[in-house]
Amino acid sequence: MIPRALAMLIVTLFALGPSACGGGGGASAHDGQEGRAETYKVVATVGMIADIARNVAGEHATVESIMSEGIDPHLYKPTRSDVVRLDSADVVFYNGLFLEGKMAEVLDKVRERGKPIFAVGELIGQRGYGLGESGQHYDPHLWMDVQAWILGVQAVAESLAQFDPAHADEYHSNEREYVSKLLALDAYARQVIGSIPESQRVLVTAHDAFAYMGRAYGLEVRGIQGISTESEAGLRHINELIDFLIARRLPAVFVESSVADKNVRALVEGAAAKGHEVRIGGSLFSDAMGAPGTYEGTYVGMIDHNVTIIARALGGDAPPRGLNGLLKAEQ
Numbered sequence: 001m002i003p004r005a006l007a008m009l010i011v012t013l014f015a016l017g018p019s020a021c022g023g024g025g026g027a028s029a030h031d032g033q034e035g036r037a038e039t040y041k042v043v044a045t046v047g048m049i050a051d052i053a054r055n056v057a058g059e060h061a062t063v064e065s066i067m068s069e070g071i072d073p074h075l076y077k078p079t080r081s082d083v084v085r086l087d088s089a090d091v092v093f094y095n096g097l098f099l100e101g102k103m104a105e106v107l108d109k110v111r112e113r114g115k116p117i118f119a120v121g122e123l124i125g126q127r128g129y130g131l132g133e134s135g136q137h138y139d140p141h142l143w144m145d146v147q148a149w150i151l152g153v154q155a156v157a158e159s160l161a162q163f164d165p166a167h168a169d170e171y172h173s174n175e176r177e178y179v180s181k182l183l184a185l186d187a188y189a190r191q192v193i194g195s196i197p198e199s200q201r202v203l204v205t206a207h208d209a210f211a212y213m214g215r216a217y218g219l220e221v222r223g224i225q226g227i228s229t230e231s232e233a234g235l236r237h238i239n240e241l242i243d244f245l246i247a248r249r250l251p252a253v254f255v256e257s258s259v260a261d262k263n264v265r266a267l268v269e270g271a272a273a274k275g276h277e278v279r280i281g282g283s284l285f286s287d288a289m290g291a292p293g294t295y296e297g298t299y300v301g302m303i304d305h306n307v308t309i310i311a312r313a314l315g316g317d318a319p320p321r322g323l324n325g326l327l328k329a330e331q
């Protein structure tokens with residue numbers, strides 16, 4: 001089990017700051033001096049970035065995300081209604097670093113029109129985080145390291161404070177409150193991944209979305225496909241991975257909610273044909289969160305789900321209902 005002292009620390013961090021969003025000090029939200037009397041509209045490409053904007057903007061903005069659960073951002077082509085939605089936004093956030101590979105043109109047009117638009121992934125790099133490389137590009141999957149994502153929260157708060165200076169204090173107070181939750185999440189992830197027996201700290205998944213998670217929490221990571229799901233996994237590469245699974249006697253591999261699972265199933269079958277039983281440890285949220293309105297449909301819930309499932313399937317020690325269950329038990 002998670003040591004009692006750490007559990008208490010995690011729970012305390014999570015509960016820090018004023019309750020729920022929209023708290024915080026500063027002038028009344030509705031005094032309207034030089035501030036915006038009405039809410040403005042934020043549009044983000046992916047759910048993880050929309051989630052930051054929701055937590056930071058509080059009651060001052062409506063926040064929409066273009067891609068919902070199960071959508072692969074590497075392959076997503078913007079529709080006509082996405083273009084309309086971006087046109088109607090007051091502020092736009094996207095990840096950048098080629099995550100939204102097929103949206104580049106549309107996002108460029110938004111920028112050319114002079115609308116405030118911010119690439120959160122690039123801003124994380126500018127805040128001193130060491131971006132990982134793969135092929136000719138930087139690895140865009142920054143949300144997989146909670147410490148990197150905290151820099152993203154700070155970048156979004158800075159951007160919104162710049163866009164709507166009258167409520168800057170509130171955005172920064174919301175930022176601090178959300179960051180304390182993410183610090184608890186980071187401590188939890190470190191603890192449960194660290195509880196996996198060392199020889200089994202290997203994550204084999206459908207595509208290379210987890211390199212930052214591996215670097216941050218001490219997991220060796222192997223993806224069947226490359227950084228983008230656009231590259232096809234070669235048969236030879238699959239065979240090499242099967243031999244790797246057998247040599248390391250790994251108990252589990254993982255599918256992803258936004259990537260087809262046929263390659264992962266080929267690994268399981270290939271290992272079985274050679275006499276090694278490996279099971280599917282669960283479905284991870286790699287490039288999209290869970291359904292809106294569910295716990296996994298939040299960034300905290302997404303990462304909690306991932307690290308809890310990984311730890312349990314690889315022989316580590318994680319509470320049955322993850323960080324969420326831990327928080328409920330302590331309250």
Ligand code: ZN
Binds near residue numbers: 209228
């Ligand atoms: Zn990806």
